[in-house]
Amino acid sequence: MLNSLESKVLARVDETMEEMIDFLRALVRIPTVNPPGADYTDCAELIGDKLRDFGYEVSYVEATGLPECTSEHPRLNVIGRMAGMRSRPVLHFNGHIDVVPPGSGWTVDPFAAGVRDGRIYGRGATDQKAGIAASIFAVEAIRRLGVQLVGSVEQSGTVDEESGGMAGVAYLAGRGYLTRDSIDYVIITEPLDYDRICLGHRGLFWFEVAMQGRIAHGSMPFLGASAIDRMARLIERVERELKPRLAARKTKMPVEPPDARSATINVNAISGGQSLDEAQTPCVADLCRAIFDRRFLMEESLDEVRAEIIEVVESLRKDDPALSYQMKDLLITHPTMTASDAALVSTMSGAVAEITGREPPLIASPGTYDQKHFSRIAGIDQCIAYGPGILNLAHQPDEYCELEHLRLACRAMALGTLRLVGANE
Ligand SMILES: [Zn+2]
Numbered sequence: 001m002l003n004s005l006e007s008k009v010l011a012r013v014d015e016t017m018e019e020m021i022d023f024l025r026a027l028v029r030i031p032t033v034n035p036p037g038a039d040y041t042d043c044a045e046l047i048g049d050k051l052r053d054f055g056y057e058v059s060y061v062e063a064t065g066l067p068e069c070t071s072e073h074p075r076l077n078v079i080g081r082m083a084g085m086r087s088r089p090v091l092h093f094n095g096h097i098d099v100v101p102p103g104s105g106w107t108v109d110p111f112a113a114g115v116r117d118g119r120i121y122g123r124g125a126t127d128q129k130a131g132i133a134a135s136i137f138a139v140e141a142i143r144r145l146g147v148q149l150v151g152s153v154e155q156s157g158t159v160d161e162e163s164g165g166m167a168g169v170a171y172l173a174g175r176g177y178l179t180r181d182s183i184d185y186v187i188i189t190e191p192l193d194y195d196r197i198c199l200g201h202r203g204l205f206w207f208e209v210a211m212q213g214r215i216a217h218g219s220m221p222f223l224g225a226s227a228i229d230r231m232a233r234l235i236e237r238v239e240r241e242l243k244p245r246l247a248a249r250k251t252k253m254p255v256e257p258p259d260a261r262s263a264t265i266n267v268n269a270i271s272g273g274q275s276l277d278e279a280q281t282p283c284v285a286d287l288c289r290a291i292f293d294r295r296f297l298m299e300e301s302l303d304e305v306r307a308e309i310i311e312v313v314e315s316l317r318k319d320d321p322a323l324s325y326q327m328k329d330l331l332i333t334h335p336t337m338t339a340s341d342a343a344l345v346s347t348m349s350g351a352v353a354e355i356t357g358r359e360p361p362l363i364a365s366p367g368t369y370d371q372k373h374f375s376r377i378a379g380i381d382q383c384i385a386y387g388p389g390i391l392n393l394a395h396q397p398d399e400y401c402e403l404e405h406l407r408l409a410c411r412a413m414a415l416g417t418l419r420l421v422g423a424n425e
Pocket of ligand 1: 161191
């Protein structure tokens with residue numbers, strides 16, 4: 001049930017729709033494509049200017065010292081803190097400003113931010129500039145009614161989520177801008193659909209295996225040892241033995257789609273022997289490298305995951321005593337999930353249910369996003385992803401966001417803010 005203040009705030013959200021859409025269109029028109037990390041400064045400043053207009057103290061944090069932060073492509077983050085007393089609880093909204101390259105297959109200009117049939121089209125419309133617009137206008141609707149909040153609100157626009165977030169959320173958390181000492185709740189406005197709440201994500205372990213071989217003349221391969229054959233045997237064993245074992249391992253995390261509730265492994269890249277595009281000379285391959293993407297569950301530990309892989313590789317030795325290889329960790333992200341009975345989850349669930357008329361499913365994401373940095377570096381245990389946009393349209397051609405979803409998510413965020421932070425009537 002809504003009280004009268006809540007009803008007034010929701011009505012105010014609806015009144016700001018046109019302004020919110022204009023702001024979202026302006027965001028989409030800045031092609032913050034990553035890689036390489038283009039136009040971040042323009043986008044961060046557009047957000048910063050808006051936050052300043054809306055009563056925030058704004059600071060910009062450039063990820064200086066990181067190799068990806070160059071004069072050509074500076075990594076500029078923006079943080080807004082509601083001016084006035086910094087009383088608790090503090091709710092922090094975060095959205096990433098980078099978008100993936102448009103790719104091919106578009107029927108509209110990916111950076112024109114055209115509006116048609118109740119949708120706004122463009123790269124980033126769904127993932128995730130709609131989320132940024134929604135959280136800023138949700139809080140603004142409250143402010144325009146002159147409501148005094150008990151606690152406080154912060155907003156941040158951060159870079160490089162699509163490439164791991166080291167210059168974005170990880171940088172801010174590592175330098176004390178985002179910490180459990182100053183923030184109680186985090187809502188990451190990723191496009192998990194306006195009617196669902198995402199509690200966390202699986203872990204990932206990227207690693208490289210380099211199989212060694214012994215070079216010999218290609219007409220007498222029996223005199224050498226092919227690194228490609230060795231890799232083929234490894235991949236065959238992964239396929240035949242490891243994959244069924246992983247598929248049988250189910251997590252309690254409510255990962256969507258449900259097929260992703262098992263552990264998985266994928267060969268991301270492979271290269272061996274001579275370069276395919278060059279003239280060939282007959283040789284047995286003495287090197288074959290492959291990169292694997294292993295997604296792991298809350299119920300698995302990284303040590304077990306790594307040991308299991310090594311065991312599979314080592315098992316090849318039985319038929320191939322001369323086997324020689326190196327294994328190298330490339331990227332590790334641990335799984336993270338906010339407890340489903342946390343205040344942030346129950347309050348936002350109640351707010352979404354109020355707006356949509358349905359209890360929102362609590363889900364987890366198969367892939368990772370910036371929640372890992374909020375939980376592991378900033379140490380904040382109440383963090384969710386909630387935002388408008390259709391998850392399946394993220395990174396696709398003709399990406400769009402339904403304006404109605406933008407409105408509903410903005411209403412849920414406004415209601416959630418009132419209830420999480422508290423209002424003095
Ligand atoms: Zn995203």
